[in-house]
Amino acid sequence: MKVRTRFAPSPTGNMHIGNLRTALYGYLFARKEKGDFVVRIEDTDQVRLQENATEIIFKTLEQTKLDFDEGPGKEGDCGPYFQSERREIYKKYALELIDKGAAYYCFCTDEMLEQGRKEAESKGEVYKYPKTCLKIDRKEAEERIAKGEKYVIRQNTPTSGEVYFDDVIFGRITVDCSDLDDMVLLKSDGLPTYNFANVVDDHLMGITHVMRGCEYLSSTPKYNLLYAAFGWEPPMYVHLPLIMRDATHKLSKRHGDKSFHDLLDDGFLTDAVVNYIALLGWNDGSNKEIYTREELIEAFDLSGISKSPSIFDINKLRWMNGEYIKNMDFDTFFALALPWIEKEECLKEYDAKKLAKLIQSRVEILSEIPQKLAFLPFVEPHTTEMYCHKKFKLDEAGAKESLEQVLAKYKTIENWCEQEIHDALIALAQEVGKKNGAIMWPARVALCGLESTPGGAVELADIIGKDETIARLENAIKMFS
DSSP states (O other): OOOEEEEOOOOSSSOOHHHHHHHHHHHHHHHHTTOEEEEOBOOOOTTTOOTTHHHHHHHHHHHTTOOOSBBTTBOOTTOOOBGGGOHHHHHHHHHHHHHHTSEEEEOOOHHHHHHHHHHHHHTTOOOOOOOGGGGSOHHHHHHHHHTTOOOEEEEOOOSSSEEEEEETTTEEEEEEGGGOOOOEEEOTTSOBOHHHHHHHHHHHTTOOEEEEEGGGTTTHHHHHHHHHHHTOOOOEEEEEOOEESSSSOBOOGGGTOOOHHHHHHTTOOHHHHHHHHHTSSBOOSSOOOOOOHHHHHHHOOGGGBOSSOEEOOHHHHHHHHHHHHHTSOHHHHHHHHHHHHHTOGGGTTSOHHHHHHHHGGGOSSGGGHHHHTTTTTOOOOOOGGGGOBTTTTBOHHHHHHHHHHHHHHHHHOSSOSHHHHHHHHHHHHHHHTOOHHHHHHHHHHHHHSSSSOSSOHHHHHHHHOHHHHHHHHHHHHHTTO
């Protein structure tokens, strides 16, 4: 049996993290098993559809390199791949269920249903549709439909017995049929509900493994009743654990948690985000955390998926993103960093490549770049105490002396570049019998006015230039007068 997985998003907004993880796991498993990865768009909920959401889905798949084998634009034998274009298919199978007695026409109005819900609520009960229309004769129902009366088609769920399904992650799940409702299969607009369409489509598209969030565990028994009614073999179910914001709250785009594109806008790298999402609920049994795409495909196995919820830790993602940045070749990093550098008008007077080199190993996300370089255009007010350093045995007098020595040495440098500046300061330390730090520390403070910055006295001097370096040193020395 050839493995076929599917990613079936609804075009209702940006790609949230849980949805992207579902796509990633389906992709990884299909590639590992040399199978097919299918994409279909579940756009039957017309109320929640958002403009450009479909484009966002395909842009995300392209950015994350989750290439699919079948779907919109890659038509196979199972199309069309937009559910809104499969209306007649769903109607055919809904009518087949009516013929089998597994479904029936329902003419109850919204007002009638709402009244039933209110009565159940007043009694402290969970509302279940009471099969009011089940007793309507088929001929009568068809006559009412012919007259233009609105209707839906409902599943005729057994009122007794049990139904079960086996899940790869959660094992066997069994429920009493008496706890199940007669869910709507075909809505009054002729479009199917998700609960019906996903069963029909998964069967007709030959999906072997259905991966989705564990919030669908409670609905899956109803799906298996539909499979049984049709005489179809159900797929293997893989319900994925929740992704949590913290110990008590689910990660949710409705509550402001970041989508995939929000993370990119914040300066996270696509590969780092994909790597991190892969580890939200899956582990290959090792302590490895950084994976290439090929390594993920090779390592991925359903047995590594956990039942337990995972917490989306933005700090852990920041760390991982920083590792990707540090290990990136410089030209690639520079291309990514340049737009962030150019956002700040005050940074345009400096050599952008030197700025990128200065911060590559010091940023975790790209949006930090302007902040990391904010000290360059000016010297913040500072006090002489900042120049003192216990480790280097520097008091104010010693710091002033070092600054004067550095200033004199800098003035002698003709070929102003990082290597020449470095060699000059090292030579100075040897000449005056001081530790390198006793020379470098006060010089760096003088150039940036801060105790902690990317780069030291050498890199900073090279970036701001000889004239500005000398001016800032002279200004610092005056503070000791």
